[in-house]
Amino acid sequence: MPLIELKEVTKVYRMGDIDVHALRGVDLVIEKGEFVSITGASGSGKSTMLHVLGCLDSPSGGEYILEGIRVSGLGNRRLADIRNEKIGFVFQGFNLLPRTSALENVELPLLYDRAGRIKDPERKAVEALTRVGLADRLHHEPNRLSGGEQQRVAIARALINEPAILLADEPTGNLDTVTSMDIIGIFKELNSQGITIILVTHEPDIARQGKRMIELRDGRITHDHTVSASGG
Amino acid sequence: MKWKSLVKVALRSIMRNRLRSFLTMLGIIIGVGSVIALLSVGKGTQSDISGRIQSLGTNLLIIVPASSGFGGVSWGAGSWNTLTMSDVDRLERDATLISHASPVVRVRGQVIAGRNNWYTQVQGVSPDYVDIRSWPVDLGAFFTEREMKSMSKVAVLGATVADTLFPGIDPIGARIRIRNVPFTVIGVLSRKGQNMMGDDQDDIILTPATTALVRLSDGKTVNSIMASAVSEQMVEPARTELGLLMRESHRLKENESNDFGIRTQTEINETATSITRMMTLLLSSIAGVSLLVGGIGIMNIMLVSVTERTREIGLRLAIGAREADVMVQFLVEASIISLMGGVLGILFGFAAGAVIGKLTSTSIVADPLIIVVSFLFSGVIGIFFGFYPAKKAAALNPIEALHYE
Numbered sequence: 001m002p003l004i005e006l007k008e009v010t011k012v013y014r015m016g017d018i019d020v021h022a023l024r025g026v027d028l029v030i031e032k033g034e035f036v037s038i039t040g041a042s043g044s045g046k047s048t049m050l051h052v053l054g055c056l057d058s059p060s061g062g063e064y065i066l067e068g069i070r071v072s073g074l075g076n077r078r079l080a081d082i083r084n085e086k087i088g089f090v091f092q093g094f095n096l097l098p099r100t101s102a103l104e105n106v107e108l109p110l111l112y113d114r115a116g117r118i119k120d121p122e123r124k125a126v127e128a129l130t131r132v133g134l135a136d137r138l139h140h141e142p143n144r145l146s147g148g149e150q151q152r153v154a155i156a157r158a159l160i161n162e163p164a165i166l167l168a169d170e171p172t173g174n175l176d177t178v179t180s181m182d183i184i185g186i187f188k189e190l191n192s193q194g195i196t197i198i199l200v201t202h203e204p205d206i207a208r209q210g211k212r213m214i215e216l217r218d219g220r221i222t223h224d225h226t227v228s229a230s231g232g
Numbered sequence: 233m234k235w236k237s238l239v240k241v242a243l244r245s246i247m248r249n250r251l252r253s254f255l256t257m258l259g260i261i262i263g264v265g266s267v268i269a270l271l272s273v274g275k276g277t278q279s280d281i282s283g284r285i286q287s288l289g290t291n292l293l294i295i296v297p298a299s300s301g302f303g304g305v306s307w308g309a310g311s312w313n314t315l316t317m318s319d320v321d322r323l324e325r326d327a328t329l330i331s332h333a334s335p336v337v338r339v340r341g342q343v344i345a346g347r348n349n350w351y352t353q354v355q356g357v358s359p360d361y362v363d364i365r366s367w368p369v370d371l372g373a374f375f376t377e378r379e380m381k382s383m384s385k386v387a388v389l390g391a392t393v394a395d396t397l398f399p400g401i402d403p404i405g406a407r408i409r410i411r412n413v414p415f416t417v418i419g420v421l422s423r424k425g426q427n428m429m430g431d432d433q434d435d436i437i438l439t440p441a442t443t444a445l446v447r448l449s450d451g452k453t454v455n456s457i458m459a460s461a462v463s464e465q466m467v468e469p470a471r472t473e474l475g476l477l478m479r480e481s482h483r484l485k486e487n488e489s490n491d492f493g494i495r496t497q498t499e500i501n502e503t504a505t506s507i508t509r510m511m512t513l514l515l516s517s518i519a520g521v522s523l524l525v526g527g528i529g530i531m532n533i534m535l536v537s538v539t540e541r542t543r544e545i546g547l548r549l550a551i552g553a554r555e556a557d558v559m560v561q562f563l564v565e566a567s568i569i570s571l572m573g574g575v576l577g578i579l580f581g582f583a584a585g586a587v588i589g590k591l592t593s594t595s596i597v598a599d600p601l602i603i604v605v606s607f608l609f610s611g612v613i614g615i616f617f618g619f620y621p622a623k624k625a626a627a628l629n630p631i632e633a634l635h636y637e
């Protein structure tokens with residue numbers, strides 16, 4: 001059973017009288033443990049696809065199957081639960097709560113851990129921050145952290161609920177080249193520990209760090225190939 | 233979702249905007265505060281007032297000149313002061329439905345006792361006054377009919393006057409000067425406390441009405457006549473009888489209207505309750521308007537808060553908050569603001585009540601039920617007025633909220 005399966009997925013936004021076709025029939029299979037980079041021109045549908053994969057948005061047509069569950073067609077409540085249990089998000093803008101310590105920011109998803117899967121939130125949060133190299137910044141608030149550090153806190157937050165997939169939309173978009181590579185290094189490290197990663201980026205250098213590259217154009221997949229070990 | 237974290241999140245947001253949160257609470261504080269002040273003072277006052285009306289006397293009837301404005305009676309031209317000692321004599325002789333009657337001659341003046349002096353009210357009355365007002369002496373004796381007839385210069389002091397002029401000294405037998413006229417103190421009245429208007433009833437000196445008329449007043453003006461009906465049932469019939477006797481005594485022709493008015497204890501009672509009722513109504517409307525304004529304030533601030541935290545809401549939705557979680561979060565915040573306002577209002581209300589109580593020497597009643605109800609009610613206001621903003625927050629589209637600028 002693949003981790004993710006998209007079958008003929010379409011997404012249409014209605015803007016008044018016009019239909020905007022953000023996705024025009026995407027077929028995709030992603031297995032557990034992959035590191036997929038999604039590239040493409042602006043407006044090609046990368047973010048839209050990531051939102052669908054992350055259950056933040058439902059497709060207009062087609063099917064989305066996540067870990068054997070047919071997600072397309074589920075109600076808002078179930079989608080919220082799936083986001084909490086199976087998905088970790090990392091955004092371009094970090095989206096940390098201001099005036100809230102790194103530790104508390106990381107613990108946030110556990111507030112919605114209705115099943116009570118995660119037992120010891122604080123220990124778990126320290127562990128997640130340690131994994132991203134911030135063991136010494138536990139009580140710092142976002143305004144006292146650098147951009148790279150803030151993004152690491154965001155990654156730790158995405159990790160705390162032990163998600164099946166980590167989704168990142170331009171996670172290095174606000175960072176300089178060196179810091180970007182640090183962040184990608186963390187993703188690679190996490191991937192080597194078995195976490196599936198799907199990363200949207202428009203920077204070819206970053207995209208090449210993944211194991212598999214997918215290119216979108218005008219809502220369709222135009223390229224899908226594994227990255228050679230030599231790195232190209 | 234865990235309640236502890238919910239409360240923590242809400243408190244953090246409230247503390248982040250301390251001044252704003254406090255201003256938001258103000259309406260609730262004033263609203264709850266006035267309810268509490270009203271109820272705590274009102275409850276005390278009610279029992280005070282009924283006690284004081286009782287202290288006025290039993291089955292009381294008061295005859296006043298029409299000009300004093302009681303009861304809206306018009307008066308005969310050129311005779312605005314119409315009560316005299318002969319009216320009193322007439323009533324005492326012919327009235328069958330009253331057990332006692334006493335003139336009241338009222339003057340104010342300086343009283344000197346040795347080195348002490350005091351400005352107080354002097355009332356000239358008859359010995360019946362003691363029974364009419366159920367106001368016995370504590371020390372010494374009240375004056376008698378004989379002293380009344382002989383216009384003796386004797387005085388019975390109210391407790392306050394006795395305390396002031398004779399601190400720690402037995403005043404019986406002492407000489408005092410009222411408006412420079414020498415009097416002998418023969419008694420001290422028992423303590424009666426304040427009347428409905430909050431005046432100290434013990435700040436008074438009683439002398440025989442005849443003495444007061446001739447020595448202290450103009451020799452003829454009786455300010456009012458107090459009488460006791462023989463029983464409670466006879467108060468109204470007695471009013472009719474006194475009315476007829478007074479008309480005869482004043483030789484009023486059939487087409488002439490009364491040049492006097494008669495009030496009964498029931499009327500005084502009604503006036504007092506209608507005053508309390510008006511106060512209650514006034515304070516309740518202040519409370520109601522404040523609570524409404526307070527509620528709208530909470531709604532307004534919560535809408536601002538939802539807009540300010542759109543990205544946070546988007547994030548929460550993305551990491552697995554259900555719409556209901558977001559809604560509950562904002563409802564909790566609104567209720568906490570409102571409950572804090574409620575608690576401050578309760579404290580403020582009791583403080584205000586205590587001050588009012590001090591000023592008017594009424595007792596304050598702290599009813600735990602009132603506290604609990606006010607507290608719960610302010611919570612309900614928070615939930616009611618927080619509902620729309622919370623609903624709005626929960627209905628946000630997560631993707632749009634996440635990218636809100």
Ligand SMILES: Nc1ncnc2c1ncn2[C@@H]1O[C@H](COP(=O)(O)OP(=O)(O)OP(=O)(O)O)[C@@H](O)[C@H]1O
Pocket residue numbers: 013014015020021022040041042043044045046047048049202
């Ligand atoms: N909420 C929306 N309403 C209407 N149209 C939308 C909406 N979201 C996206 N679109 C449209 O769908 C298309 C795909 O958008 P999407 O955000 O997926 O592009 P993208 O590949 O992420 O671009 P970028 O690299 O600029 O982020 C675009 O044409 C965009 O205008």
Ligand SMILES: [Mg+2]
Pocket residue numbers: 046047048
């Ligand atoms: Mg995008």
